Amino acid sequence: MEEAKRRPRGVLDLEAQFAFFRSQHRHPVNAAAHALLAGPILFGSLLILYFLPLPSPLDPALALSLAYGAAYLAVDRRAGALAALLLLGAWAASRALAARLGFALAWKVVLATELFCWTWQFLGHGLFEKKGPTVSELPAVFLMEPFLILLQILNKLFGYEPYPGFSKNVDKKMEADLSESRELEQRKIN
Template sequence: MSPHSPSRPHTTAPLPFDPRFLGEPEATPSMGAEATAPARRRGLLDLEAQFAFFRSQHRHPVNAAAHALLTWPILFTNLLILHFLPLPSPVDPALALALAYAAAYLAVDRRAGALAGLLFVAAWAASRALAARLGFGASWRLVLATQLFCWPWQFLGHGLFEVFLMEPFLIFLQILNKLFGYEPYPGFCKNVDKKVEALLRESRELEQRKTT
């Protein structure tokens, strides 16, 4: 490297550059695990970017535990109250919501998405049975108490769209990874680790610029 080359932040062990993080064209791997990765996805379907951002924002164990414990109860009580909407009998908004979530998760990963979709269908069946048992009055009080308790934690540093749609699946994916070493395709976790480091490095540099 020329002595006049632009200076770079000093690190003892620089991470390999991941062009996908910046949305640039990625070199085609010649061999190895990353060669089996699916085609590059963007936006909401970019599971690597979604999971990397999720992990970078949930590094504290208390924060991660709060989201893991409180996100799914919110969704379950959403299904519960939908059973009481005054709609024609063939229409089931709770089932429609559960299937919409299942379809979204299948779009980003077929195996974990299928399992998460089954959990949503099971949650729909359980909420339907609970709604029939409790009736509207008791169900509404349960929903209100759950939502008032859980939402303040969910909004702490997060936007509504990220929490409401993708966070349940990202939490589920993290549990599968921690307990069983699951990854949607070989090299997924390695790429996510690179993106997490890049996000954290960018955040640290931004904080340094603010203090100088």
């Protein structure tokens, strides 16, 4: 995994996060793997959280869904609202599936899903991008990647932008990220 120092970016800085995400997922196979597999990873987390033994009536899967939805609403009201609705649907579906499967089967399904999805995510970076994900970015990735994938789909299919000029600003920041990555690689070599 790439451990080089990068300039800090705010977790909720949508332009910077989207530019970084796009710069790290340029190969179509890697981008497709992330688009297809990030959802099952999040769904698996919601599914297994159903079985977390807590003494209070707190539902950790609902809390996670609401936290993610709130973060997405904070960065973009329209796409964030869609993402929040999708998260609430995923929460409801995960509760229903958890109740149907029971813990004995659910953890096996989640384990198999997580192993498969995470393996392909790392393979996508290693085989197609020729570099691993940046470890220092993982906290932001866990929160923002599902939303960034949705945003990318909305952008590609419908030309959606959170505001006019968003894509141009992201393109500039993505070029800066790529330039920074090349400079860091050069420093490692020299």
